[in-house]
Amino acid sequence: MSSSWVDIDPASDFSLANIPFGIISTAEDQTPRVAVAIGSHVLDLKALAANANLAALFPGIDGLTPALSSPSLNAFAQLGRPVHRQVRAALQDLLATNTQHSALLRDNAALRQRALLPQTAVQMHLPMEIGDYTDFYAGYHHAVAVGRMFRGADNALQPNYLHLPVGYHGRASSIVVSGTPVRRPVGQILLADPKMPAPMPEVAPSRKLDMELELGCFISRPNAMGEAIAVGEADEGHVFGYVLLNDWSARDVQMWEYVPLGPFNGKNFASTISPWVVLADALEPFRAGGVENRTVLHEYLREGREDGVFDITLEVDLTTAEGDTTTIGRTSSKHLLWSFPQMIAHHTLGGCPMRTGDLLGSGTISGPGGQGESGSLLEMTENGRKEVLLRGTDARTFLRDGDSITLRGFCGAENGRVGFGECRGKIAGAAQTRR
Amino acid sequence: MSSSWVDIDPASDFSLANIPFGIISTAEDQTPRVAVAIGSHVLDLKALAANANLAALFPGIDGLTPALSSPSLNAFAQLGRPVHRQVRAALQDLLATNTQHSALLRDNAALRQRALLPQTAVQMHLPMEIGDYTDFYAGYHHAVAVGRMFRGADNALQPNYLHLPVGYHGRASSIVVSGTPVRRPVGQILLADPKMPAPMPEVAPSRKLDMELELGCFISRPNAMGEAIAVGEADEGHVFGYVLLNDWSARDVQMWEYVPLGPFNGKNFASTISPWVVLADALEPFRAGGVENRTVLHEYLREGREDGVFDITLEVDLTTAEGDTTTIGRTSSKHLLWSFPQMIAHHTLGGCPMRTGDLLGSGTISGPGGQGESGSLLEMTENGRKEVLLRGTDARTFLRDGDSITLRGFCGAENGRVGFGECRGKIAGAAQTRR
Numbered sequence: 028m029s030s031s032w033v034d035i036d037p038a039s040d041f042s043l044a045n046i047p048f049g050i051i052s053t054a055e056d057q058t059p060r061v062a063v064a065i066g067s068h069v070l071d072l073k074a075l076a077a078n079a080n081l082a083a084l085f086p087g088i089d090g091l092t093p094a095l096s097s098p099s100l101n102a103f104a105q106l107g108r109p110v111h112r113q114v115r116a117a118l119q120d121l122l123a124t125n126t127q128h129s130a131l132l133r134d135n136a137a138l139r140q141r142a143l144l145p146q147t148a149v150q151m152h153l154p155m156e157i158g159d160y161t162d163f164y165a166g167y168h169h170a171v172a173v174g175r176m177f178r179g180a181d182n183a184l185q186p187n188y189l190h191l192p193v194g195y196h197g198r199a200s201s202i203v204v205s206g207t208p209v210r211r212p213v214g215q216i217l218l219a220d221p222k223m224p225a226p227m228p229e230v231a232p233s234r235k236l237d238m239e240l241e242l243g244c245f246i247s248r249p250n251a252m253g254e255a256i257a258v259g260e261a262d263e264g265h266v267f268g269y270v271l272l273n274d275w276s277a278r279d280v281q282m283w284e285y286v287p288l289g290p291f292n293g294k295n296f297a298s299t300i301s302p303w304v305v306l307a308d309a310l311e312p313f314r315a316g317g318v319e320n321r322t323v324l325h326e327y328l329r330e331g332r333e334d335g336v337f338d339i340t341l342e343v344d345l346t347t348a349e350g351d352t353t354t355i356g357r358t359s360s361k362h363l364l365w366s367f368p369q370m371i372a373h374h375t376l377g378g379c380p381m382r383t384g385d386l387l388g389s390g391t392i393s394g395p396g397g398q399g400e401s402g403s404l405l406e407m408t409e410n411g412r413k414e415v416l417l418r419g420t421d422a423r424t425f426l427r428d429g430d431s432i433t434l435r436g437f438c439g440a441e442n443g444r445v446g447f448g449e450c451r452g453k454i455a456g457a458a459q460t461r462r
Numbered sequence: 463m464s465s466s467w468v469d470i471d472p473a474s475d476f477s478l479a480n481i482p483f484g485i486i487s488t489a490e491d492q493t494p495r496v497a498v499a500i501g502s503h504v505l506d507l508k509a510l511a512a513n514a515n516l517a518a519l520f521p522g523i524d525g526l527t528p529a530l531s532s533p534s535l536n537a538f539a540q541l542g543r544p545v546h547r548q549v550r551a552a553l554q555d556l557l558a559t560n561t562q563h564s565a566l567l568r569d570n571a572a573l574r575q576r577a578l579l580p581q582t583a584v585q586m587h588l589p590m591e592i593g594d595y596t597d598f599y600a601g602y603h604h605a606v607a608v609g610r611m612f613r614g615a616d617n618a619l620q621p622n623y624l625h626l627p628v629g630y631h632g633r634a635s636s637i638v639v640s641g642t643p644v645r646r647p648v649g650q651i652l653l654a655d656p657k658m659p660a661p662m663p664e665v666a667p668s669r670k671l672d673m674e675l676e677l678g679c680f681i682s683r684p685n686a687m688g689e690a691i692a693v694g695e696a697d698e699g700h701v702f703g704y705v706l707l708n709d710w711s712a713r714d715v716q717m718w719e720y721v722p723l724g725p726f727n728g729k730n731f732a733s734t735i736s737p738w739v740v741l742a743d744a745l746e747p748f749r750a751g752g753v754e755n756r757t758v759l760h761e762y763l764r765e766g767r768e769d770g771v772f773d774i775t776l777e778v779d780l781t782t783a784e785g786d787t788t789t790i791g792r793t794s795s796k797h798l799l800w801s802f803p804q805m806i807a808h809h810t811l812g813g814c815p816m817r818t819g820d821l822l823g824s825g826t827i828s829g830p831g832g833q834g835e836s837g838s839l840l841e842m843t844e845n846g847r848k849e850v851l852l853r854g855t856d857a858r859t860f861l862r863d864g865d866s867i868t869l870r871g872f873c874g875a876e877n878g879r880v881g882f883g884e885c886r887g888k889i890a891g892a893a894q895t896r897r
Binding site: 460 | 593594599620622625626628629631632633635636638645647650652661663665668687690692712715718719720721723724725726728730731732760761808809811812813815816817890893
């Protein structure tokens with residue numbers, strides 16, 4: 028990768044090798060619109076399109092200009108991966124040193140002034156209009172650890188787990204962008220054994236508020252209802268890009284409510300995503316093998332490649348109300364049993380329609396190494412039985428009001444890092460409601 | 463209720479007491495737009511608004527004219543229940559014999575020609591743009607029957623069932639309007655006992671394709687994220703209206719996939735709703751007590767009324783490919799343990815945001831009387847162990863390709879019936895996919 032004429036910190040997630048897409052607004056123009064991140068700046072693509080003749084940069088793409096002025100990335104995503112590839116390459120050309128088009132922006136001070144803005148000057152918005160949100164459970168070590176905790180080592184994995192990507196439908200309306208405060212949910216909670224003859228749940232703010240470290244995948248183009256997406260066509264035909272996803276969970280609420288139909292209020296109060304969508308092509312150099320699955324898979328799940336997932340370094344920081352930050356977890360997205368193409372193929376096997384902007388979560392990602400590699404406090408603390416030590420003398424089992432969780436994810440070496448920026452949320456106190 | 467100058471069959475679901483809202487298009491004008499049903503006709507409200515001065519009929523409602531030209535009912539729903547009440551009353555006035563405004567349409571042949579159309583001349587569309595779809599499990603006799611089947615009589619109900627309205631998130635993208643063909647889903651199916659040491663699922667078209675008789679409720683106005691909706695404010699503040707809902711289910715797919723996170727591909731291939739939204743006010747005269755719950759409820763679920771549900775007669779017809787129709791189930795929506803306001807209060811307890819157009823399903827509604835009162839073939843056939851006899855010599859355990867299921871629902875006496883029309887779907891053969 029050549030270097031950029033934009034001054035980029037070598038450790039930046041937003042190197043020239045990345046070019047992630049997001050939705051910004053500014054104090055001067057509060058209309059949400061499309062931008063890409065580059066170093067500590069963003070390039071406002073609506074402003075670029077309005078102030079420069081881009082026909083040479085983006086030749087022959089129908090519908091691109093309106094897509095770049097949209098308040099979400101859906102219209103751009105819908106153009107399909109070959110267009111995303113072409114536009115990303117053109118923007119790399121524009122931002123690189125000494126290429127065919129580098130003079131267009133580099134040497135036009137007025138245009139730079141309008142279109143190249145410091146990230147501190149822009150407000151980030153939810154990047155996509157999300158139709159449906161599905162959360163999978165593909166983090167193998169997480170599934171094993173949680174299964175062992177609740178069902179013992181011999182029954183840790185349910186019989187279906189190695190045969191299909193287990194998933195469930197989440198709540199699209201509760202997905203928020205990084206930085207949005209997350210209110211501690213009130214819920215029905217059973218303190219005693221649920222099998223006692225007369226359970227008496229209480230209604231209270233969750234005492235087991237947790238985070239979940241996940242990778243999210245946005246869908247680009249829809250399938251027709253009733254038509255499955257083949258696993259080999261999912262990536263090129265239907266994947267737009269990736270975000271970090273924190274699927275906040277109220278473990279005590281979930282434990283009481285979830286039989287027999289799955290998680291509900293324990294999950295639907297909020298899920299936070301990072302604001303920049305890293306395009307599928309930007310992650311291609313970082314492919315890796317996932318967790319080995321010795322099960323003989325049905326044909327519709329056979330990818331015919333050994334590198335269906337990505338080796339993205341993932342980190343979880345907990346920042347206390349006092350401002351002290353501790354990295355409590357560090358792992359990799361390679362610890363997935365199923366790839367997103369496999370998830371998509373399974374999701375649509377029965378004909379379920381995907382739409383542009385649908386979000387798929389990987390499920391919590393944990394490494395095999397226990398506490399420090401875990402993607403949830405449930406695992407780190409063995410459901411509250413032991414504490415996670417923080418910087419200084421502080422410690423946690425679950426989250427306190429005022430705590431912030433920041434997820435980070437990146438791959439690649441310095442000067443060429445492809446990262447997600449931050450996925451951050453701070454816990455606000457529970458609402459006063461009738462209980 | 464006074465009578466109408468429109469010729470209405472006494473048995474029509476769409477009496478003057480009803481006035482349900484839907485989205486139509488015609489061969490002449492293929493733009494979807496708002497209409498109401500009256501007898502065997504529809505009144506095109508966009509055409510009405512364009513061709514008559516309606517200020518006298520609908521005084522002082524901001525945003526009504528654009529809402530009536532919208533391709534979904536969301537904009538109208540968002541205006542709130544006091545507006546829905548006023549508009550419905552005004553339309554009843556317009557369509558009734560000898561009222562203040564009856565001359566406006568009755569005596570204007572050109573306007574009648576443009577706006578009052580036979581139902582046979584219009585195409586019905588999905589009435590709402592559905593953000594999220596949640597399916598509850600509030601049909602008490604269904605939950606008991608299914609629980610008994612899979613867990614025995616002593617453990618039929620899970621410990622949480624009487625304490626909170628159990629529900630899960632469904633798939634909004636798979637909701638279709640009555641008349642849309644439903645393709646038999648392909649899925650992973652385990653024929654043997656899932657607890658055997660090495661389960662070997664097959665991938666095949668579902669052999670246990672079922673229907674579920676439900677009532678659906680559309681949300682009118684949103685709540686702020688983090689703020690619960692009080693049970694006493696849900697009905698007036700957040701309920702738009704009701705439809706019939708057939709939540710098609712592939713029982714064999716569901717059985718293998720659903721642990722530990724709930725139903726997924728067994729449900730997300732299609733759910734069918736009736737096209738006309740019966741406004742909340744139209745059902746008010748038909749309130750009834752639901753199934754008695756002796757559990758001491760938490761305050762947030764206490765409605766302070768004994769008639770939180772409706773006594774709507776519900777019927778299920780099965781029509782074979784040969785065209786023979788048998789009514790296989792007949793029950794009432796009063797067999798719900800939880801009312802929709804209770805479901806809404808519980809859904810938002812932790813702060814989950816509802817949006818205009820969100821759909822809540824009641825869960826399958828069955829009566830206490832066994833086979834003929836059941837809302838699913840799972841119950842009628844005891845999971846395929848006994849047959850449901852059809853007219854002639856035919857019989858079913860689950861649905862065959864070419865079968866149609868038609869749900870009907872209505873209340874009130876002749877000349878004043880408030881009904882839903884049909885909620886119909888015909889089973890098409892499975893897709894040929896890689897398995």
